[in-house]
Amino acid sequence: MAERATPALFTVPAHRPFTDALAAGLIAQTGGDRLALARGLILVPNNRAARAVSDAFVRRAEHGLLLPRLVAIGDLELGDGPGHALDPADAEPVPPAVDPMVRRMVLARLVSEERAKIGEPVDAAEAVRLAQALARTLDQMMVEEKPIRALAELDVEADLSEHWQRALGVLTAVLARWPGELLAMGRIDQADRRNRLLDRAARTWREGAAQGFVVAAGIIDTAPAVARLLRTIAWMPEGKVVLPGLDLSMPQEEWDALGPDEDGRAIETHPQFHLKRLLDRMGLARSEAERWGWGGGAEAAASSAARGRAIANAMKPAAFTGKWQELPPAERRLSGVRALECATPAEEAQAIAIALRQAIETPGRTAALVTPDRTLARRVAAHLWRWGIVVDDSAGRPLSAMPSGTLLTAIAEAAASGFAPVELLTLLKHPLVKGGVERWQWLAAVRSLDLALRGPRPAPGLAGVSALVRDPGNRLDATWWNGVLDMLQPLETAFSGRVTLPAMLAAIREAASALTQDEAWAGPAGRAAAELFEALEGSAPLGPSELASAAAGPMLARLMEEVSVRPPQGGHPRVSIWGLIEQRLQHADFAVAAGLNEGVWPALPSPDPWLSPRVRRALGLPGLEWRIGIAAHDFASLLGSPSVLVTRARRDARAPAVASRFWLRLEAMTGGIARAPHFRRWSAAIDRPDAFAPADRPRPAPPADQRPRKLAVTRLDRLKADPYAFYAQEMLKLVSLDPVDAEPSPAWRGSAVHAVLEAWAKEDQCDPSKLAARAEAMLDGITAHPVLKALWAPRLRESIAWIADEMLAAMATGRKPLVAEVFGEREIDGIRLYGKVDRIDRMPDGSLAIVDYKTGQPPGTKQVAAGYAMQLGLLGLIAENGGFKEVSGKAGAFEYWSLAQKDGKLGYVAPATGKRAGIDPAEFTALAYRNFADAAAKWLTGDEPFLAKLHPELAPYADYDQLMRLDEWYGRQGDEQAEEGA
Numbered sequence: 001m002a003e004r005a006t007p008a009l010f011t012v013p014a015h016r017p018f019t020d021a022l023a024a025g026l027i028a029q030t031g032g033d034r035l036a037l038a039r040g041l042i043l044v045p046n047n048r049a050a051r052a053v054s055d056a057f058v059r060r061a062e063h064g065l066l067l068p069r070l071v072a073i074g075d076l077e078l079g080d081g082p083g084h085a086l087d088p089a090d091a092e093p094v095p096p097a098v099d100p101m102v103r104r105m106v107l108a109r110l111v112s113e114e115r116a117k118i119g120e121p122v123d124a125a126e127a128v129r130l131a132q133a134l135a136r137t138l139d140q141m142m143v144e145e146k147p148i149r150a151l152a153e154l155d156v157e158a159d160l161s162e163h164w165q166r167a168l169g170v171l172t173a174v175l176a177r178w179p180g181e182l183l184a185m186g187r188i189d190q191a192d193r194r195n196r197l198l199d200r201a202a203r204t205w206r207e208g209a210a211q212g213f214v215v216a217a218g219i220i221d222t223a224p225a226v227a228r229l230l231r232t233i234a235w236m237p238e239g240k241v242v243l244p245g246l247d248l249s250m251p252q253e254e255w256d257a258l259g260p261d262e263d264g265r266a267i268e269t270h271p272q273f274h275l276k277r278l279l280d281r282m283g284l285a286r287s288e289a290e291r292w293g294w295g296g297g298a299e300a301a302a303s304s305a306a307r308g309r310a311i312a313n314a315m316k317p318a319a320f321t322g323k324w325q326e327l328p329p330a331e332r333r334l335s336g337v338r339a340l341e342c343a344t345p346a347e348e349a350q351a352i353a354i355a356l357r358q359a360i361e362t363p364g365r366t367a368a369l370v371t372p373d374r375t376l377a378r379r380v381a382a383h384l385w386r387w388g389i390v391v392d393d394s395a396g397r398p399l400s401a402m403p404s405g406t407l408l409t410a411i412a413e414a415a416a417s418g419f420a421p422v423e424l425l426t427l428l429k430h431p432l433v434k435g436g437v438e439r440w441q442w443l444a445a446v447r448s449l450d451l452a453l454r455g456p457r458p459a460p461g462l463a464g465v466s467a468l469v470r471d472p473g474n475r476l477d478a479t480w481w482n483g484v485l486d487m488l489q490p491l492e493t494a495f496s497g498r499v500t501l502p503a504m505l506a507a508i509r510e511a512a513s514a515l516t517q518d519e520a521w522a523g524p525a526g527r528a529a530a531e532l533f534e535a536l537e538g539s540a541p542l543g544p545s546e547l548a549s550a551a552a553g554p555m556l557a558r559l560m561e562e563v564s565v566r567p568p569q570g571g572h573p574r575v576s577i578w579g580l581i582e583q584r585l586q587h588a589d590f591a592v593a594a595g596l597n598e599g600v601w602p603a604l605p606s607p608d609p610w611l612s613p614r615v616r617r618a619l620g621l622p623g624l625e626w627r628i629g630i631a632a633h634d635f636a637s638l639l640g641s642p643s644v645l646v647t648r649a650r651r652d653a654r655a656p657a658v659a660s661r662f663w664l665r666l667e668a669m670t671g672g673i674a675r676a677p678h679f680r681r682w683s684a685a686i687d688r689p690d691a692f693a694p695a696d697r698p699r700p701a702p703p704a705d706q707r708p709r710k711l712a713v714t715r716l717d718r719l720k721a722d723p724y725a726f727y728a729q730e731m732l733k734l735v736s737l738d739p740v741d742a743e744p745s746p747a748w749r750g751s752a753v754h755a756v757l758e759a760w761a762k763e764d765q766c767d768p769s770k771l772a773a774r775a776e777a778m779l780d781g782i783t784a785h786p787v788l789k790a791l792w793a794p795r796l797r798e799s800i801a802w803i804a805d806e807m808l809a810a811m812a813t814g815r816k817p818l819v820a821e822v823f824g825e826r827e828i829d830g831i832r833l834y835g836k837v838d839r840i841d842r843m844p845d846g847s848l849a850i851v852d853y854k855t856g857q858p859p860g861t862k863q864v865a866a867g868y869a870m871q872l873g874l875l876g877l878i879a880e881n882g883g884f885k886e887v888s889g890k891a892g893a894f895e896y897w898s899l900a901q902k903d904g905k906l907g908y909v910a911p912a913t914g915k916r917a918g919i920d921p922a923e924f925t926a927l928a929y930r931n932f933a934d935a936a937a938k939w940l941t942g943d944e945p946f947l948a949k950l951h952p953e954l955a956p957y958a959d960y961d962q963l964m965r966l967d968e969w970y971g972r973q974g975d976e977q978a979e980e981g982a
Contacts (some may be wrong), residue, residue, distance in 0.1 A: 007234035009289040011246035015308050015640035016292075017587035018244050019056035022217050025294030026068070027060060029213075038066035039212030043233070045219045045584075046075035052585050053217065068212075073219065073226065074194050076139050086197045091204075094196050098187035100135075101535035105543030106181050107131035107138075110174045112544045117173075118166060124501055124544035125551035129558065130609060134174065137610050142191035143223045146619050148175045156618050164612040171610045195225040202232040205239070213238040218585045220244065220633070222274050222622075227281030234284065241282075244585060245637050246275050246289055247312050255286060257317050264617060268625050269602075271315050271632035310334050311639050314669040315632065324669050332670050337639060339666075339673035340647040342680060348649045349376055351683040352592050353383030355645055355676075359590035360389075360574050368576040368588035370638055372603060372631075373595035374398075377577050380594075384575065392567035395579030399532065400560035402525035407432050407516070408533075408560070411508050413553035415495040418460040419488065421453040421741040428484070432516045445480040452476060454738040462492055487514040495549045501540040504552055509533055525565045532563055580634045591641035596648040596660040602631040635662050645676060694968040698724055699945035702731065707940050711932070713835030713874040719935050720868065722955035724948035724964055726939070736959040750855040752778055753796070753899070754821070754838065757803070757853060761820030761839065768804035768811075775800040795906060799899035802907030806897070814844035818887055824875070826883035828929070831936045833883075837875045840887055847892030850876045858896035858910045865918055868954060872896075872912050873928025880925060891925055 012018045022042075030036040044050045050070040057067050074082040108124065108131035115122050122130065141148065151172045157165050182188060188196075205214065216233045219226065220243065233239035250272065258273045259266030267273055279286060309331055316323065324332065340355075342348040352369060359367035369380055377393045384391050399405040407430050414423040425446065427433070434442035449465075452474040458464040462485060469476045494507035512520040521530040536559070547555075576588065580601075595601050605624035608616070616623060638644065646666070651657050659667075666673050708730050711719070719726040728734045756774050764770040775796060807817075818840045825834035839851040850872045852858075859869035876891030878884065894912040902908045913921040938944040948964040949955055961967075 004235060004237055007231075007284055007288055008236075008240040009234050009243070009284055010240060010292040011243045011248065011289050012292045013308055013640065014245040014311060014637045017056075018218060018242075018585040018637075019052050020059065020587070021292055021294055022053065022215075022242060023056040023060050025292055026213075026215065027057075027065070028294050034066050036212065037068055040068035041212065041214045042068050042070050043073055043214070043216045043219065043229075044070060045073060045221060046581075047072050048582055049218055049585050068215075073198065073221070073229070074190075075221075076143065076191055076194070082194050082197045086201050091200065094193055094200070095186065095188045097190040097193045098182060098185060099535065099539065100190070102185070102539040102542060103135060103189070104128065104131050105539040107134050107174065107178070108543045109545075110177055110181070111170065114170045114173045118170065120166070123551055124547040125555035127544050128555060132562075133609050134171065137171070137608060138175065138178070138189065139191045140621050141619070142189055142195065143225075144619075144621055145195070145224050146621065148179070150619055151175060154615065154618055156614055159614055160612060164615070167610055168612075168615060195223075198225040198229045202229045205232050205236060213240070215240045215242060217242045218244050220274055220278060220630075222277045222281060224281055227278055230278070231282040231284070234282065242292055243275060243278075243289070245271075245633060245640075246286065247272050248286065248289060248291065249309065250312060251320075254317055254320050257319060264620070266623075267317050267629075268623050269628040269632060270317055271629060271636045273629045274626070274633065306330060306333065307335055307337070308640065310669070311636050314665050315636055321665075321668070327669075334639070334666065334670055334673060336642060337644045337646065337666075337673060338676035339663075340645060340676050340679050342647065342649045342683075344651060345373075345376055345649045345653065346379070347680065347683055348594065348647050349379035350383055350686065351679040352376075352380050352594055352645075352647060354682050354686070355592060355679050356380070356384065356575055356590075357387055357389065359643075360572070364574075365590065366574045366576070366588040367590040367592075368578055368583070368586075369592045369594055370578045370580065370583045371592075371594040372580050372601050374579075376595050377579075381577060384572075389575060390571045391575045391577055392571045393577040393579070394566065394582045395577070396564035396566035398561045399525060399528050399563040399565050400557045402528075402565050403430075403432050404520050404523075404525040404529040405557075405560045406430065407512060407520050408508060408529060409553050409557050411491065411511050411515075412504075412556050414488075415491040415507070415511075416549040416552050419462050419465060419492070420460070421457055424465065425450055425453065425740060427515075430515075432519050435516065435519055445477050448474070448476050449481075450740065451737070453740050455742055456744045457741045462488060487511060495552070499547050499549045499552070500545060501543055501547050502537065504547060504549075505533065505537050505540055508552075508556075509537070524568065528563050528565050529560070532559065580631065583634060583638060587641050589641070590643045591638055591645070593635065593638050593644060593646045594648075596646055596663045597652065597657040598660050599658075601635070601660055601662070602628040632662065645679075646673065694972075695965040697969045698948045698964050700724070700727055701943060701945035702727075704941060704943055707731070709830065709940065710832040710834065711936065711940065713833065713871045713878075716870055716874065716932060716935060717868050717954070718957075719939055720931075720954075721951040722949055722957075722960075723939055723944075723946035725955065725957070725960045727946035728960045728963055734960070734963070750853075753799075753855055754853060756800075757838070758821035761817060766807055766817045766820070768808040771800055771804045771807075772797070795899075798906045802899075802905070803897065806907070806909065810841070815849070816842045818842050818848075819884060822884055824878045824883035824885075824887075826878045826881040828877070828881070829933055829936055829941075831932075831940055833874060833878060833932065835871070835875055835878065837879075837884065840879060840884065841893075842889070843893060845892070846889060848876070848879055848887065848889045849893035849895060850879065850891055851895050851897055854896050854898040854900070856898070857900050858898050859912070861918070863954075864912060866954075867927075867931045869912070870928040870931050873924045874932060876925045877929055877932075892921055894921065894924055 012021045026037065026040065026042075030040075042053060044053055050072050053070055054067060057065065071086060072082065073086070105128070108127040111130050111134065112122055112124065112127040115127075141150075151168070154168075157168070160168065214233050214236060216230050216239075219230065219241075230241050234241045255272070255276065257267065258270055258276050260277075266277075276286075279289075310333060313324065313327060313331060314334075340348075340351055342351060356367045356369060359365055369377065371377055374393065374395065374397065377395070378397070381391050381393060400409065407427075410423070410427040410430055414420075414427040417423040428446045428449070429443070449469075452468050452471075453465075458468050466481065466485070468474060469478060469481045488511065491507045491511050494503045520526055578586065593601075598604075605627065608624060611619070611621070613623065646663065648659055648663060649657060715726060715730070718729070756771075756778050760766060760771050760774050764774070819837070820839040821836060822840075823834070823836050825832055827833070837850060838853045841849040841851060843849050852872055852875075863869045872894040876894060879887055879889070879891055882888060896910040896912060897907075898910055899907055911921075913919040913924045919927065939946065949966070949970065952970075
């Protein structure tokens with residue numbers, strides 16, 4: 001093939017839309033000959049770029065045209081392989097590439113085996129993670145054409161720490177075995193196959209086999225095989241290489257400073273570095289490149305030239321940024337670029353949505369949000385939806401965040417946890433489970449199970465939940481639960497004992513199908529999940545043998561994060577949300593570059609667990625920061641859009657954020673980017689009401705005939721200190737629920753102790769010798785909380801022993817227990833006063849002793865003297881009025897038997913009356929009656945409003961604070977509280 005005199009090397013400046021310029025130029029060059037265009041071949045970097053170029057041709061097809069062939073050379077980062085045009089059927093066959101999941105599993109097995117040899121075994125999930133990083137390293141070596149044997153020939157161990165030496169040893173051993181594994185499968189690596197196909201295409205075209213023009217468009221891959229192909233195309237008679245955003249005006253000394261220098265050092269983070277490396281490998285000079293002369297009008301070129309120079313100045317290598325001080329103002333001005341700095345990501349998303357909506361108010365104007373922050377992108381889409389603007393994130397969402405993905409993760413986590421309450425309910429409430437007409441019946445049953453699982457965790461496994469279901473007090477549908485068991489028991493079996501990856505995957509798949517009637521595999525996300533599981537199950541036998549059950553969920557989630565689910569075509573025609581890859585080669589009239597914080601844009605380099613920086617340099621591989629240079633090129637290209645808004649939030653969801661290095665460069669070079677504060681003002685104003693009307697302090701006052709005519713002895717304090725809480729509990733019947741799978745609270749521990757003491761009193765007649773055995777039986781039942789049992793058991797044993805000794809001593813003086821844990825009631829002043837007494841004893845003098853067990857500290861004497869903590873007095877009042885069966889007499893003693901610590905010992909008796917409390921025991925029931933009668937006359941038989949937090953210092957519980965909207969009025973009620981509490 002005869003070569004041209006000079007290479008056909010072109011560039012489209014950053015301020016011009018690449019795909020539109022390319023389409024316009026090729027249409028113009030073919031002179032309207034549709035067949036000439038159809039005979040052409042355009043090589044693009046990946047499949048997404050092919051779609052963008054195709055769309056650009058469609059936009060210019062006024063009367064229709066035949067598109068040239070669009071072929072992707074393949075992007076290993078995206079999982080794209082070379083297009084079929086590079087592998088025709090009649091050409092010399094190239095062995096097929098190994099399936100990515102098969103390669104991952106085989107490498108995971110090799111990693112697991114080699115780590116075991118050096119005494120550092122890893123679980124299957126960790127081996128799969130390490131295998132993915134190893135696969136990336138292997139791809140880089142093949143792309144850069146570094147033979148595997150180069151690792152063994154390195155002489156750098158003396159410079160490495162022990163950790164890196166071990167990692168290098170394992171990597172060398174694994175890669176030494178890898179070619180044999182490929183040979184046994186009859187496959188080669190995808191990177192190796194791409195290199196062979198590209199070299200074969202270059203060789204074929206050098207021999208003159210091309211039938212039409214060949215254009216390499218937008219390719220910035222610096223791989224040697226790609227560079228050889230591009231060099232061939234550049235010298236072909238009908239070949240052209242069109243690069244995006246090559247800076248032709250950059251001073252030569254700055255261009256040369258990008259490197260690499262004699263020592264191999266290079267400024268890999270510069271946006272032009274990868275283009276320089278590509279040209280060096282093509283054997284071409286930057287001076288041989290020309291500007292692509294189509295697709296941009298004179299007016300657009302004139303308005304953007306200054307911007308292009310300013311962008312280039314802003315991205316100068318660090319050693320040359322001192323020139324900023326010498327630049328005239330026109331060379332530093334970023335006309336058409338505005339900045340917006342917000343306080344939080346939520347404010348940033350709201351402001352971006354407003355900016356995009358304003359942009360499309362102009363007919364025909366296009367707008368795009370470009371950000372690597374997918375959470376921010378979803379927020380903006382949600383804000384746009386409020387105005388009926390439907391826009392999808394073209395970068396897609398990870399499968400792990402889609403319903404099918406969350407279901408699979410929920411199944412794995414539920415099984416791995418032994419069907420713990422939270423994980424079990426998460427699975428059973430999942431929106432894909434039992435959809436359709438059965439959904440409401442299913443949810444009704446799940447809600448009943450939810451109520452039963454409130455409080456401490458039951459015994460582990462499905463057997464523990466089944467025992468809870470069989471409890472008559474929970475009123476659960478046993479038939480429904482049996483159906484659930486049929487679907488979940490295979491999971492429990494697969495996750496018990498020796499867990500293997502194939503069995504685990506099969507069990508999860510079957511459970512997902514049974515729970516959802518195969519809806520888990522429907523739609524784009526379901527199909528992606530099905531494809532992932534098909535690949536996993538097909539390759540799992542080749543991978544590590546065993547898997548820790550707890551690692552199943554995280555491993556699945558990590559694998560699904562790598563699968564992007566893209567929305568179907570649709571949405572608003574003039575608004576787009578692009579990721580960085582989608583943005584390449586595309587422009588919009590108004591662009592928002594969002595999320596400009598360090599660690600987001602640019603992202604932090606992914607650590608390589610296999611190769612240290614020293615080894616990477618010795619191998620001649622790119623450094624970990626080369627992707628920052630690509631991100632910088634993307635950012636510089638985006639700044640070339642006609643109108644640009646750059647945004648950032650000063651903090652993220654966790655902590656203050658650091659501005660992106662790109663943002664800081666623009667600020668430093670320009671002296672401060674022009675701001676667009678109106679978007680922030682509009683964002684703050686859009687949801688702000690015209691007037692604020694905070695809630696007043698609630699004071700419901702129902703008619704007296706609708707008020708309760710009963711009062712529990714334990715509710716008097718709440719009625720006096722926080723009447724509104726009493727109203728919510730007794731009249732509205734609102735009670736707080738315990739959390740699901742709650743830690744055993746002091747209240748729960750108190751109930752457990754009371755149950756032991758009740759059984760001891762009723763069945764053992766308070767025999768001191770039998771109390772310890774009952775306590776031990778209760779402790780043996782705490783199987784779900786071994787830590788609690790270990791910490792609480794010694795304290796409980798000591799406390800129980802104290803009760804037995806105290807009872808034995810009391811009996812020796814003639815004191816006799818009468819009843820325990822019995823209910824009593826009596827109508828007093830038209831109110832039914834009721835309560836349950838822990839124990840009533842007959843004293844030697846014939847009077848009654850009212851005893852209350854406390855697992856914590858008893859009420860203080862000041863509280864009793866202030867008219868609160870009247871529970872024992874009211875129980876004594878009921879007893880004196882015959883409210884307890886088989887009990888009669890005058891109450892003469894009121895005691896708290898506390899199991900708390902005092903004077904270094906657990907357990908003591910605290911009298912509620914006496915000199916220390918300043919209350920005569922003989923007058924305690926009368927005092928309790930006066931407090932009861934006063935409260936009843938005000939709030940039960942009277943018309944006093946149920947005021948919220950009447951005495952907040954004595955109302956510590958916050959069960960109803962949200963209902964009373966406490967934060968809206970507390971602290972602004974002025975002197976009202978003091979007046980009404982007087």
